Amino acid sequence: MAAISTTAERTTAAAPPRGRRDANTKKLARIGWGFSAPALLVIAAVTIFPIVYSVIMSVSNVQLSGNGFALNGITGGNYSVLVHAAVWRYAVIFTIVYTLITVIVELVIGTCIALVLERLTAGRGWLMALLLIPWSMITVINAELYGYIYNGTYGVYQYLTGLVGLGHPVILGTPTGAIAGMMVADIWKTTPFVAIIVLAGLVMLPGDVYEAAEMDGASGWTTFWRITLPLLRPTIALAVMFRVLQAFGLFDLPYVLTGGGPGYSTNSLAILGYFAMFKNLDFGPGAAVATSTAALVLLGCLASLRVFRVQVGKENA
Amino acid sequence: MATVSLEQVNKVYPNGFHAVHDLSLDIADGEFMVLVGPSGCGKTTALRMVAGLEDISSGTLKIGTRTVNDVTPKDRDIAMVFQNYALYPHMTVAENIGFALKLRKMPKTDIEARVKETAEILGLTEWLNRKPGQLSGGQRQRVAMGRAIVREPSVFLMDEPLSNLDAKLRVQMRAEVSRIQRRINVSTIYVTHDQIEAMTMGDRVAVMRAGLLQQCDNPQVLYDHPDNLFVAAFIGSPAMNLYEASVTEGAAAVRVGSQQIDLPASVTTAHSGLAAFAGKRIVLGLRPEHLPASGDARPGPTLTGDVDLVEALGSELMVHFTIDAKRVQAEGAHDPDAEDVAAAGEGVARVDPRAPVKAGERFTFAIDADGMQFFDPETGLAIW
Ligand SMILES: Nc1ncnc2c1ncn2[C@@H]1O[C@H](COP(=O)(O)OP(=O)(O)OP(=O)(O)O)[C@@H](O)[C@H]1O
Ligand SMILES: [Mg+2]
Numbered sequence: 001m002a003a004i005s006t007t008a009e010r011t012t013a014a015a016p017p018r019g020r021r022d023a024n025t026k027k028l029a030r031i032g033w034g035f036s037a038p039a040l041l042v043i044a045a046v047t048i049f050p051i052v053y054s055v056i057m058s059v060s061n062v063q064l065s066g067n068g069f070a071l072n073g074i075t076g077g078n079y080s081v082l083v084h085a086a087v088w089r090y091a092v093i094f095t096i097v098y099t100l101i102t103v104i105v106e107l108v109i110g111t112c113i114a115l116v117l118e119r120l121t122a123g124r125g126w127l128m129a130l131l132l133i134p135w136s137m138i139t140v141i142n143a144e145l146y147g148y149i150y151n152g153t154y155g156v157y158q159y160l161t162g163l164v165g166l167g168h169p170v171i172l173g174t175p176t177g178a179i180a181g182m183m184v185a186d187i188w189k190t191t192p193f194v195a196i197i198v199l200a201g202l203v204m205l206p207g208d209v210y211e212a213a214e215m216d217g218a219s220g221w222t223t224f225w226r227i228t229l230p231l232l233r234p235t236i237a238l239a240v241m242f243r244v245l246q247a248f249g250l251f252d253l254p255y256v257l258t259g260g261g262p263g264y265s266t267n268s269l270a271i272l273g274y275f276a277m278f279k280n281l282d283f284g285p286g287a288a289v290a291t292s293t294a295a296l297v298l299l300g301c302l303a304s305l306r307v308f309r310v311q312v313g314k315e316n317a
Numbered sequence: 318m319a320t321v322s323l324e325q326v327n328k329v330y331p332n333g334f335h336a337v338h339d340l341s342l343d344i345a346d347g348e349f350m351v352l353v354g355p356s357g358c359g360k361t362t363a364l365r366m367v368a369g370l371e372d373i374s375s376g377t378l379k380i381g382t383r384t385v386n387d388v389t390p391k392d393r394d395i396a397m398v399f400q401n402y403a404l405y406p407h408m409t410v411a412e413n414i415g416f417a418l419k420l421r422k423m424p425k426t427d428i429e430a431r432v433k434e435t436a437e438i439l440g441l442t443e444w445l446n447r448k449p450g451q452l453s454g455g456q457r458q459r460v461a462m463g464r465a466i467v468r469e470p471s472v473f474l475m476d477e478p479l480s481n482l483d484a485k486l487r488v489q490m491r492a493e494v495s496r497i498q499r500r501i502n503v504s505t506i507y508v509t510h511d512q513i514e515a516m517t518m519g520d521r522v523a524v525m526r527a528g529l530l531q532q533c534d535n536p537q538v539l540y541d542h543p544d545n546l547f548v549a550a551f552i553g554s555p556a557m558n559l560y561e562a563s564v565t566e567g568a569a570a571v572r573v574g575s576q577q578i579d580l581p582a583s584v585t586t587a588h589s590g591l592a593a594f595a596g597k598r599i600v601l602g603l604r605p606e607h608l609p610a611s612g613d614a615r616p617g618p619t620l621t622g623d624v625d626l627v628e629a630l631g632s633e634l635m636v637h638f639t640i641d642a643k644r645v646q647a648e649g650a651h652d653p654d655a656e657d658v659a660a661a662g663e664g665v666a667r668v669d670p671r672a673p674v675k676a677g678e679r680f681t682f683a684i685d686a687d688g689m690q691f692f693d694p695e696t697g698l699a700i701w
Contacts (some may be wrong), residue, residue, distance in 0.1 A: 098608075103545035208403035211370050216417035216464070229408040 019296045022235060026037035058287035069283055078288035082165025087264050088289065092273045092296070096178070098268070099300070102186050103240060109187070110194030110239070111232075115224075117195070128196070135192040143256035146185040150257075175265030178258050184267055190246070194239045203229070235309035244304055248297040268293075269293040319381035319471040320346050321367060321504055326376035328362050328441040328528075336362040338528045339376070344472075347502040349495070351519030353509055355551070359528040360508040367506060368397050375555075380472060396465035397474040401481065403459045404449040404525050410436070411430075411445040414463045435467040438497065455486045462494070466501055473498070473505040475694035480515065491518060512552050516540070524548050546600060547691060547699040552649035555605050555635070557690070558664040562601040564594045571601055571691075574642035578618045582687045588691055590700040599700065600692040601644050605635075607688030608666035611673065621681045622664060627674055636666040636674055642664070647697070 058079070061072040082088040113131070117124055134142070149156045152170040161169060171177040205228065213223050229236075251270035258266040260275065267275075269289060277286030321344040324349045328337040337359040344350045352360045356644040365499045366370040367378060369390035378386050385393050396417075404413050411432050418428045436442045449457055458478060465473060478494070479487045495518050498505050509515055515522045516536040523533040524547070532544040535554075542551035549557050568591050570579045578601075585591060591599075603620070612619030622638035629635075644663045666682050674680050 037503075181498060195635060206401075206403065206406075208399045208401055211390075212397070212399060212403040212405070212464075213416075214370070214390050215368065215395065215397050216468075217420045218416075227405065 002110045020093045031241060042113050048172060054287045055291050057283060058291040060284065062283040062287075064283075074195060075284075078284040079292070082288050085285075087267060090264060091267045091269045091289075094179075094265075094267065094297075095248060095269045095293075096239065096300075098183065098250065099244060099316065102183050102190070102303045103243045104193045104245055105183075105187050106243060107240065109235065110191045111198050111236075113191070113195040114198035114202055117199050128199075131192045131195060133192075134189045135196075137189065139252040140187070140256050142185060143253050145190075146181065147257050150181050172258055173261055175261060178262060178266050181251055182257055185249075185257065186247075190243065194243065197239040197242075198232065201232050205231050233308050240304045240308070241301055245297060248293060248300060269296070319504060320344060320379075321472055321506065322377075322379045323363075323367070323696055324377040324379070324487045326363070326366060326378060327374045328359070328371065329374040330364060335395050336528050337366070340525075340530055342523055342530070342533060343506050344506060346502055346538075347520060349498050349505045349507065351484055351507045351509060351522045353515035353519075353522055354511055354525035354531075356473045356510055357527075358525045360510070360525055361476055363525070364397075364422065364506060365507050366478055367472070368395055368474050369393050376511065383578055393471045393472075394470050395474060396468050396470040396475070398461045400463050401479045402449070402461040402462055404457060406449055409446050409448055410452070410453045410460050412465075413449065413460055414441075414467050417464070417468045419565040429536065431467055432463075435463045437461050438466070438500070445467055454482050455490065458482060458490060459493075462497065463552070466497065466503075469501075470503065473503050473507075475505065475507045476675050477506075477509055480509070480511075489516075494518065495568040505564075508660065510514060513554060516552065522552075522670060524551060526551075542699070543690065546602075546647045548643070549602050549692065549699070553604060555665045555667075558603045558605065558608075559647070559692075560601045560603075560640070560642040560664075561598065561645055562642065563598050563695070564596065568595040571599065573601055574640050575622070576621060576640070576642075580619065580689075584686050584689055587687070588701055591691060594691075594693075594700065598694050600694050601690060602690030603610045603664075603684065605665045605667040607685040608636075608664075608668065609685055610669045610683045611681045614672075615683040618684040618686055619681045620684055621679060623679055624676050624680050627676050632670065634668045634670055634674060636680070636682075638666065638680065639663045645694075 021088050057071065059074055059076065061075050061077070063072050064069050079096055095313065117131075118128060120127065137145075150171040152158065152173065155171075157167075157171055169177065171181045209227065209231075218226065249270055250268040251274065252265045254260055254271050255274075260267045260271045264272075270293065272284050273293065274287035276282045276289055280286075321342075323340050323342045326337060326340045327335070331337070332363070333499060333529050340363055342350070351369065352363060354360055362371060366373050369385070369388065372561050373386050377384055380393060380395070391681055405416065408416065411429075413433055414507050415428045415432045418431060423431075432445070433442070438444055439462060441459055441463060444452060444456060444460075449460065452460065467477075475494075484488060491514060494507075502678050507518060509529060515524075516539075519536055521533060524539065526547050532548045534542075539548060539552050546559065550559060559681075562571045564571055568580075568585065570577050572578075580591075591606040608620060612621070620640065622640040624636055624638050626637040627634055640663060642663075668674055668682070684693065693700055694696065
């Protein structure tokens with residue numbers, strides 16, 4: 001036994017000398033920077049500049065003039081407008097709740113679909129292709145499609161509720177109906193995406209671990225909760241991250257389907273920012289909406305990483 | 318603890334491949350049974366059928382007195398150590414070992430005590446809070462063992478548990494696994510393709526080839542009395558020298574190439590079946606240690622060959638030589654992992670270190686006649 005312990009220690013002890021390698025790495029890094037610089041400059045011009053500019057705009061007095069606008073000094077006014085506006089407070093809560101509900105529902109349904117697909121031996125390819133149709137559809141078209149389904153005079157939904165004797169409710173006419181309808185449209189479109197990501201994670205899981213669990217006496221249910229889910233954690237975290245990022249930027253679906261209404265009941269942060277900037281030409285508050293949304297997304301992602309306890313490069317720790 | 322018995326067990330995979338043919342084996346209570354054979358011969362398939370991870374196509378599998386063909390793995394009271402360990406990557410060593418107990422709803426304090434005890438047997442105490450990803454191969458292997466023994470199952474199954482370890486650690490763990498098995502005294506089926514592992518660890522060894530059981534006996538019997546050419550060639554390192562030969566009329570001698578080896582009376586009586594081969598072809602088998610010295614130093618039969626290479630090992634000389642007879646290869650018996658000792662010549666002898674043997678010269682070896690083996694070239698069966 002003593003002999004075995006020493007072998008184990010030996011494997012952890014030695015670390016390679018690093019000096020020379022570092023010198024080489026630095027040189028390589030310099031060359032690398034040189035080659036990437038042109039591309040980085042272009043990226044900076046088209047993305048970083050607008051981001052930085054809108055952050056600056058959000059803390060500036062923006063004055064409209066005949067041929068554009070001018071920034072006139074620093075102010076916290078734009079943010080104080082937001083904080084005191086009921087529309088903004090509503091949009092924040094709406095976006096967060098909307099994100100939470102859709103992501104959770106998509107995750108549950110998507111995981112179920114993935115589990116079923118993984119069991120299938122025949123026809124998996126076809127089913128996956130079918131499943132991806134909603135996801136491959138452009139959001140605007142998806143929104144138009146649901147606009148048709150929910151239409152108050154000739155909509156499919158109307159027809160169906162009429163058939164089962166529930167009358168003819170106008171789905172998009174009430175805030176609750178509009179929000180629920182929008183969520184359904186969103187879940188229909190993005191669940192396949194979650195399902196595919198989870199499926200990819202599932203097929204990567206080691207088969208012999210499942211056999212070991214079977215020998216250890218784990219039932220199917222226990223195996224799912226104790227083995228599958230924990231092992232899928234990094235995969236699920238990835239899916240959640242993608243979805244949270246997307247859901248926070250919710251724009252095209254309400255823009256086409258509800259126009260933010262009825263009232264401002266489906267005003268997401270992105271819709272609000274857009275209306276403020278480009279309809280009302282409130283550039284300062286609009287930029288503040290954009291900036292605060294970005295900050296919220298960042299927080300949301302950090303929070304979801306926290307929940308799934310995933311750190312880059314530490315999945316196995 | 319329990320006996321395991323396989324009666325005429327067959328496995329036909331869904332694609333029609335017949336991987337195990339009519340396998341019958343009885344593993345006694347507490348016995349260490351090794352299944353050995355070349356890659357693809359159906360060892361893993363046989364083991365997985367015992368585990369319940371693979372359906373049995375036909376035949377009967379009994380654990381104790383119970384027929385378990387249709388019993389699920391978890392109700393067979395069997396623990397298995399997988400080749401790649403199959404540890405739960407998200408659990409600590411302690412959780413890995415305790416998982417089965419937790420599933421049985423054992424009280425937490427009892428689990429802790431059992432895990433601690435198991436970890437002590439295996440020398441894993443310091444690593445109980447690590448995850449498998451932070452352990453060395455040998456440590457993971459021991460965690461896999463721990464997960465099996467903590468359950469106190471009635472049967473242990475191990476599928477090449479040492480094959481992922483480096484050579485030195487493998488030798489250590491070989492002894493370790495034997496020690497643990499003897500200590501807990503649980504019937505064990507151990508799969509390996511390494512005949513040295515099989516010989517050193519098994520109470521009995523079952524040699525398989527292409528889905529068929531060749532011979533099952535204790536290691537010494539396999540070595541001294543192989544039932545057929547395949548077992549003769551597979552067991553032993555360096556491998557047995559096998560030559561095409563023929564029996565003279567009257568069956569008093571065999572001809573190997575241009576040489577005639579007279580058979581002492583002890584050999585012809587022990588192998589009385591040779592009489593039926595008078596004037597016919599046979600295969601002659603000679604283990605390296607049955608060519609132990611210079612023929613000038615001893616009376617009796619001899620074999621003369623051209624010495625190609627002499628390896629001095631201190632205690633003996635490993636002499637590679639060539640004779641003018643054709644060497645016989647038993648298909649699949651050659652272990653691809655082992656050093657190809659026969660490559661330097663057509664035969665190997667383990668000679669007394671004082672013998673005057675030199676590379677490049679002719680040398681006459683004394684034959685230890687009682688070690689001679691004879692096989693029917695048509696059927697491959699040993700001639701007795
Ligand atoms: N699922 C399967 N379907 C069809 N044939 C299979 C399947 N699994 C294994 N086989 C075949 O059955 C034979 C025996 O396989 P098995 O895994 O039992 O070999 P083995 O003796 O364990 O070999 P190794 O030493 O390489 O592990 C092989 O020829 C293999 O190709
Ligand atoms: Mg195998």
